[in-house]
Amino acid sequence: MKITILTLFPEVFEGFFSTSIPLLAKEKGLLDVNIINFRDYTTDKHHKCDDEPYGGGAGMVLKPEPLFKALKSIDATSKRVIYPTPSGKLFNQSIAKELSNEKELVFIAGHYEGLDQRVIDSFVTDELSIGDYVLSSGETAILVMVDAIYRLIDGVISPESLVEESFNDSLLEYPQYTRPQEYEGMRVPEVLLSGNHKQINDWRYKKRLEKTIKNRIDLMSKNIN
Ligand code: SAM
Numbered sequence: 001m002k003i004t005i006l007t008l009f010p011e012v013f014e015g016f017f018s019t020s021i022p023l024l025a026k027e028k029g030l031l032d033v034n035i036i037n038f039r040d041y042t043t044d045k046h047h048k049c050d051d052e053p054y055g056g057g058a059g060m061v062l063k064p065e066p067l068f069k070a071l072k073s074i075d076a077t078s079k080r081v082i083y084p085t086p087s088g089k090l091f092n093q094s095i096a097k098e099l100s101n102e103k104e105l106v107f108i109a110g111h112y113e114g115l116d117q118r119v120i121d122s123f124v125t126d127e128l129s130i131g132d133y134v135l136s137s138g139e140t141a142i143l144v145m146v147d148a149i150y151r152l153i154d155g156v157i158s159p160e161s162l163v164e165e166s167f168n169d170s171l172l173e174y175p176q177y178t179r180p181q182e183y184e185g186m187r188v189p190e191v192l193l194s195g196n197h198k199q200i201n202d203w204r205y206k207k208r209l210e211k212t213i214k215n216r217i218d219l220m221s222k223n224i225n
Pocket of ligand 1 (some may be wrong): 109114130138
């Protein structure tokens, strides 16, 4: 998959894409990342990317010209273009799964009061929100979405790890333990040391139910996939 990100702050993405699983995915040729600073597409002396909103009101709005030029340079009208915004549809695992099947995704990072609506009308295919709160910028929302999406691309992580995760069905994941068997007086549940797979599966299912009822009862009434 190719991921293109239009941002005024490319440095925000450097650490993420140069460490751990994203780096491995790039090295395996499963992920190609293109970061574009749309300030490079300004033509005025001050490289201005924002201006006051028509109609008045607080804050600044990202101007259309640099974004139009940057988006045209990558032929964005033929691509899936995502604008993270609090007023978008709520992003979730099922949307992440669907987007992981795309060959290319383009993300636009908003700032201040957001983008001039003409950018959205001309290029954006998906307006997505990562939750009911307001961030100061789109970069962090893009990192959240990209992280949820790229790991679902075939070959990035083992299929078994994905099957047993939260949100793969209507239950959350069971609790996990590793060595040592006892730490600060707390023992790993005996059943996990028993080697009895049936009992382990039953215990895990019970824990998934308990956790979902406690934290996310709403999931049990929806089919996540
Ligand atoms: N004025 C906008 C509103 O009230 O909807 C908020 C703009 S916010 C301060 C600046 C940028 O952060 C947005 O353009 C968007 O890209 C990003 N952003 C903020 N909250 C977000 C959320 N919950 N999900 C996705 N992106 C978000």
